[in-house]
Amino acid sequence: xxxxxxxxxxxxxxxxxxxxxxxxxxxxxxxxxxxxxxxxxxxxxxxxxxxxxxxxxxxxxxxxxxxxxxxxxxxxxxxxxxxxxxxxxxxxxxxxxxxxxxxxxxxxxxxxxxxxxxxxxxxxxxxxxxxxxxxxxxxxxxxxxxxxxxxxxxxxxxxxxxxxxxxx
Amino acid sequence: xxxxxxxxxxxxxxxxxxxxxxxxxxxxxxxxxxxxxxxxxxxxxxxxxxxxxxxxxxxxxxxxxxxxxxxxxxxxxxxxxxxxxxxxxxxxxxxxxxxxxxxxxxxxxxxxxxxxxxxxxxxxxxxxxxxxxxxxxxxxxxxxxxxxxxxxxxxxxxxxxxxxxxxx
Numbered sequence: 036x037x038x039x040x041x042x043x044x045x046x047x048x049x050x051x052x053x054x055x056x057x058x059x060x061x062x063x064x065x066x067x068x069x070x071x072x073x074x075x076x077x078x079x080x081x082x083x084x085x086x087x088x089x090x091x092x093x094x095x096x097x098x099x100x101x102x103x104x105x106x107x108x109x110x111x112x113x114x115x116x117x118x119x120x121x122x123x124x125x126x127x128x129x130x131x132x133x134x135x136x137x138x139x140x141x142x143x144x145x146x147x148x149x150x151x152x153x154x155x156x157x158x159x160x161x162x163x164x165x166x167x168x169x170x171x172x173x174x175x176x177x178x179x180x181x182x183x184x185x186x187x188x189x190x191x192x193x194x195x196x197x198x199x200x201x202x203x
Numbered sequence: 204x205x206x207x208x209x210x211x212x213x214x215x216x217x218x219x220x221x222x223x224x225x226x227x228x229x230x231x232x233x234x235x236x237x238x239x240x241x242x243x244x245x246x247x248x249x250x251x252x253x254x255x256x257x258x259x260x261x262x263x264x265x266x267x268x269x270x271x272x273x274x275x276x277x278x279x280x281x282x283x284x285x286x287x288x289x290x291x292x293x294x295x296x297x298x299x300x301x302x303x304x305x306x307x308x309x310x311x312x313x314x315x316x317x318x319x320x321x322x323x324x325x326x327x328x329x330x331x332x333x334x335x336x337x338x339x340x341x342x343x344x345x346x347x348x349x350x351x352x353x354x355x356x357x358x359x360x361x362x363x364x365x366x367x368x369x370x371x
Contacts, residue, residue, distance in 0.1 A: 041300040046370040049304055052295070053311070115294070116315060119287025126283070127220070132209040136217055143221070143326040147284060150322040151315065157358070158311040165366040190325070198333040202214040 050162045051107045054098065057155045059111035061095045064148060067121045075141055076134040077200075079192055084145070087185050094178045101163075101171045120147050139201035142193045149186040156182060218330045219275045222266065225323045227279035229263045232316060235289045243309050244302040245368075247360055252313070255353050262346045269331075269339045288315050307369035310361045317354040324350060 043049050068088040075081040102109035124144035131137040156179035163172035211217050236256040243249040270277035292312035299305040324347035331340035 041298055043295070043299045043304065043308075044301060046304055046307065046366070049299070049308055049369070052298075056291075115287035115290045116284070117287070119283035119285070119290075120319075122283045122287075123224075127211070130209055130220075131211045131217070133212060136211065136214055139214065139330070140211075140217055143322075146326065147319065147322045150318040151288075154311075154315045154318040158314065158361075161358075161362055161366055162307070162370075165370045190329075193326075194329055198214070198329055201217070202330075202333045 055112040056114045058098045059114040060117035077138045135200040139197045152182045223280040224282045226266045227282040228285035231285050245306045303368040307365045320350045
């Protein structure tokens with residue numbers, strides 16, 4: 036999208052632009068997860084990241100389905116937000132030697148990723164409904180539900196195990 | 204923090220690092236809000252951003268209070284996540300001419316900012332408790348409660364008014 040043109044004219048344009056933003060984000064997360072799986076030591080955290088990798092593959096497919104349903108071309112727009120969130124994750128991982136402290140940091144980093152997706156899907160669903168596309172909203176809702184479930188699982192794992200081990 | 208050194212040794216180091224991350228983020232948001240206030244057209248959205256600017260000033264002071272309580276130097280570490288989220292906000296604002304579509308985009312952008320803060324404060328509170336610093340957790344909880352309230356208000360405003368106007 037051009038920085039100096041006014042490419043977004045309508046709510047529909049805004050919806051498609053934001054769909055392209057989350058499409059970029061999901062693909063970026065897909066690339067970041069294998070490294071997070073490798074860096075995690077706790078078996079439950081590792082398994083959780085593995086499961087989320089499989090879910091993320093489905094999320095990409097569902098976003099593509101929404102593009103098709105809406106008759107818009109499935110393409111990405113660079114999303115500096117997810118780039119920043121992931122670059123912060125990579126940066127902090129490189130600064131931690133202790134595996135238990137690293138696990139606590141990785142879980143928190145993954146939650147920052149989830150929260151970005153939660154806010155974007157929440158917005159996209161509201162906009163889809165406003166545009167009369169409850170069919171698109173329904174597909175996006177499935178992604179949102181899985182992101183929220185992942186976030187809740189990470190909170191539980193961090194508070195019941197990871198943080199305690201990291202602090203010991 | 205150095206990219207190739209292992210500066211974070213303990214959970215306490217991780218807590219202080221993340222406190223410096225949110226300290227940077229709050230200060231960055233403080234700089235971004237005046238432009239968002241200026242760009243917003245809807246009076247309720249404008250007033251909401253103004254109120255959040257005042258709250259953010261308090262959040263910065265509370266984070267400084269936690270630094271003091273914890274005996275750590277109040278300094279920032281660059282937070283690429285908030286830089287990315289805010290740069291995305293500025294970018295999309297520049298692409299929208301219609302004031303009602305812009306209001307819907309600004310509300311969504313502000314919610315992305317809130318969600319970043321919600322995840323970071325949630326993590327910081329859990330870590331503070333794990334470290335036996337319920338006093339620090341209490342102060343951070345006040346910031347978290349206000350971020351969550353702002354997010355909820357934005358959802359309500361978007362769904363009850365802004366999105367409808369943007370789509371009309």
